[in-house]
Amino acid sequence: MLNRLTISQLTAKLATGEASSAEATRACLDRIAQVDSRIRAFLSIDESNACREAVHADELLRAGQTHADFPLLGVPLTVKDVIAVAGQSLTCGSKMLENYRSPYDATVIEKLRDAGAVILGRANMDEFAMGSSTENSAFGPSFNPWDVSRTPGGSSGGSAAAVAADCCAAALGSDTGGSIRQPASFVGCVGFKPSYGRVSRRGLVAFASSLDQIGPLTKDVRDAALLMNAICGWDPRDSTSIQMPIPDFGAALSGDVKGVRLGIPKEYAIGGLDPEVDAAVKRALKHLEQLGAHIIEISLPHTEFAIAAYYIIANAEASANLARFDGMRYGLRIDGSDPAEMYCKTRGAGFGAEVKRRIILGTYVLSSGYYDAYYLRAQKVRTLIRQDFLKAFEEVDAIVTPTSPGPAFKIGEKTSDPLQMYLSDIFTISCNLAGICGVSVPCGFTADPKLPIGLQLLGKSLGEETLLRVAHAYEQTTLWHRERPNL
Amino acid sequence: MKSAGLDIKYVAHLARIELTPEEESLLGLQLADILAYVEKLKEAEIRGVEPTAHPFPMVNVTRPDEVARSLTSEEALANAPAQANGLFRVPKIVE
Numbered sequence: 001m002l003n004r005l006t007i008s009q010l011t012a013k014l015a016t017g018e019a020s021s022a023e024a025t026r027a028c029l030d031r032i033a034q035v036d037s038r039i040r041a042f043l044s045i046d047e048s049n050a051c052r053e054a055v056h057a058d059e060l061l062r063a064g065q066t067h068a069d070f071p072l073l074g075v076p077l078t079v080k081d082v083i084a085v086a087g088q089s090l091t092c093g094s095k096m097l098e099n100y101r102s103p104y105d106a107t108v109i110e111k112l113r114d115a116g117a118v119i120l121g122r123a124n125m126d127e128f129a130m131g132s133s134t135e136n137s138a139f140g141p142s143f144n145p146w147d148v149s150r151t152p153g154g155s156s157g158g159s160a161a162a163v164a165a166d167c168c169a170a171a172l173g174s175d176t177g178g179s180i181r182q183p184a185s186f187v188g189c190v191g192f193k194p195s196y197g198r199v200s201r202r203g204l205v206a207f208a209s210s211l212d213q214i215g216p217l218t219k220d221v222r223d224a225a226l227l228m229n230a231i232c233g234w235d236p237r238d239s240t241s242i243q244m245p246i247p248d249f250g251a252a253l254s255g256d257v258k259g260v261r262l263g264i265p266k267e268y269a270i271g272g273l274d275p276e277v278d279a280a281v282k283r284a285l286k287h288l289e290q291l292g293a294h295i296i297e298i299s300l301p302h303t304e305f306a307i308a309a310y311y312i313i314a315n316a317e318a319s320a321n322l323a324r325f326d327g328m329r330y331g332l333r334i335d336g337s338d339p340a341e342m343y344c345k346t347r348g349a350g351f352g353a354e355v356k357r358r359i360i361l362g363t364y365v366l367s368s369g370y371y372d373a374y375y376l377r378a379q380k381v382r383t384l385i386r387q388d389f390l391k392a393f394e395e396v397d398a399i400v401t402p403t404s405p406g407p408a409f410k411i412g413e414k415t416s417d418p419l420q421m422y423l424s425d426i427f428t429i430s431c432n433l434a435g436i437c438g439v440s441v442p443c444g445f446t447a448d449p450k451l452p453i454g455l456q457l458l459g460k461s462l463g464e465e466t467l468l469r470v471a472h473a474y475e476q477t478t479l480w481h482r483e484r485p486n487l
Numbered sequence: 488m489k490s491a492g493l494d495i496k497y498v499a500h501l502a503r504i505e506l507t508p509e510e511e512s513l514l515g516l517q518l519a520d521i522l523a524y525v526e527k528l529k530e531a532e533i534r535g536v537e538p539t540a541h542p543f544p545m546v547n548v549t550r551p552d553e554v555a556r557s558l559t560s561e562e563a564l565a566n567a568p569a570q571a572n573g574l575f576r577v578p579k580i581v582e
Binding site: 242370436 | 492493495498499500501502503504505506507510513514517518520521522524525527528529530531533536537538539540541542543545548550558562563565566567568569575577578579580
């Protein structure tokens with residue numbers, strides 16, 4: 001059962017020769033063959049490439065290379081289909097890019113390769129990362145391993161389902177408004193969104209450039225730290241990446257949270273919060289208090305404006321970013337008598353409903369006469385939201401909330417009402433507007449049906465170590481993360 | 488369809504997206520809903536507040552102007568819907 005292991009458990013076995021990367025990779029591929037028809041986590045699997053990379057890793061291990069120099073040597077990983085891997089597909093869950101193949105590796109993929117990782121396949125997602133359920137994938141939704149009538153969340157739902165179903169050791173996703181953390185909470189794994197600028201976005205297909213960030217989905221907090229070590233860092237080819245030293249995130253996992261100040265935002269006590277989620281988060285807070293943390297009520301007064309500001313800013317940026325899909329240089333083309341007709345036909349046929357909705361909204365809020373009323377106003381509200389967090393972090397070291405107001409919802413439950421879908425992002429989107437970091441860790445289950453519940457910790461910009469320390473201390477004294485779905 | 492100031496036909500054209508009549512009416516209704524919701528922003532007190540375009544304040548990021556490997560023209564053309572003579576083929580622009 002090598003596919004069930006965490007990265008740190010697997011590398012320990014690879015180091016002693018007790019297992020090989022070829023065996024681990026085979027175990028993952030077998031697991032995918034066994035369960036993926038039910039969870040649809042993958043859009044593509046490059047089996048021969050994965051096996052070749054695994055054999056190469058085994059050769060390096062036999063030649064004496066160690067995980068000290070190559071921390072992910074031989075570890076099979078899944079990559080969300082929005083991150084470029086040379087020679088592989090990069091559909092972004094869209095018909096627009098159905099036949100596209102990446103000519104280069106994203107910077108994070110170069111880093112994974114440098115660390116020795118094996119890339120198994122590409123995970124399903126909402127089209128261009130726009131959605132909270134993977135139901136916006138042009139290739140059909142993914143399903144939650146705990147209950148296949150429910151969504152695994154989104155937009156990194158395929159990555160999350162693959163990790164929870166033990167199809168890989170860990171996965172990469174991307175998070176623009178909660179797209180790593182919310183699916184992690186829906187499937188019961190760990191999902192980490194780094195501070196804006198920590199991870200290079202080069203090779204990440206852009207949705208909203210001032211909000212997007214790549215991050216790990218893993219089976220435990222230690223693995224999140226390991227992957228963060230591998231993917232973070234300044235990249236001269238991404239001018240928004242931050243030139244700051246990268247700490248050893250693993251060293252932050254001391255297990256000690258004595259005296260750590262945890263803030264509970266009073267504005268997050270909203271109507272519509274599922275009572276079992278509320279109870280699980282309250283129990284987690286009690287638990288953290290018993291471990292020595294101090295719980296402090298704080299205020300984030302502009303929380304009520306976050307969703308509105310987010311959907312204006314994210315969609316404005318999306319309308320500009322997705323202008324590149326014009327049928328000229330790559331992707332789908334539907335011919336027209338002139339370029340304008342070609343653009344309109346290509347984009348009408350290539351984009352799904354949610355992407356059209358968002359591009360049109362984004363175009364509208366940037367259009368002449370509406371820019372000040374919508375876009376500029378939203379950017380000012382963004383300042384207020386950011387200041388709320390800066391002020392809160394003068395009083396506390398981390399902020400604790402539910403990751404999502406409810407557990408995984410049913411496939412189809414929210415598709416007819418996009419606004420209701422947006423409102424379910426209430427606890428995760430402020431983090432992206434403020435550029436801070438956040439993590440979701442498992443903190444319980446609903447009773448019937450049994451569905452995972454996620455606890456979210458938010459930390460200040462570049463404050464990843466504190467989050468990892470608190471999340472790890474909580475995880476190491478609870479058993480939620482060990483539970484597996486019966487698939 | 489006109490709703491809350493958003494002329495769906497006009498904005499879809501600005502965005503260069505062809506919509507079917509069904510899409511026009513459904514998207515028009517949904518966008519009216521969303522725009523009604525974002526009206527909420529008018530309640531925020533923003534006098535004297537500077538806009539935030541970027542969460543990590545950085546300005547004028549430059550790098551040395553050095554020649555580095557980039558895509559070859561074959562690589563750049565590999566995903567082209569139509570190409571000829573090492574160029575992208577597109578519909579006629581100038582009569």
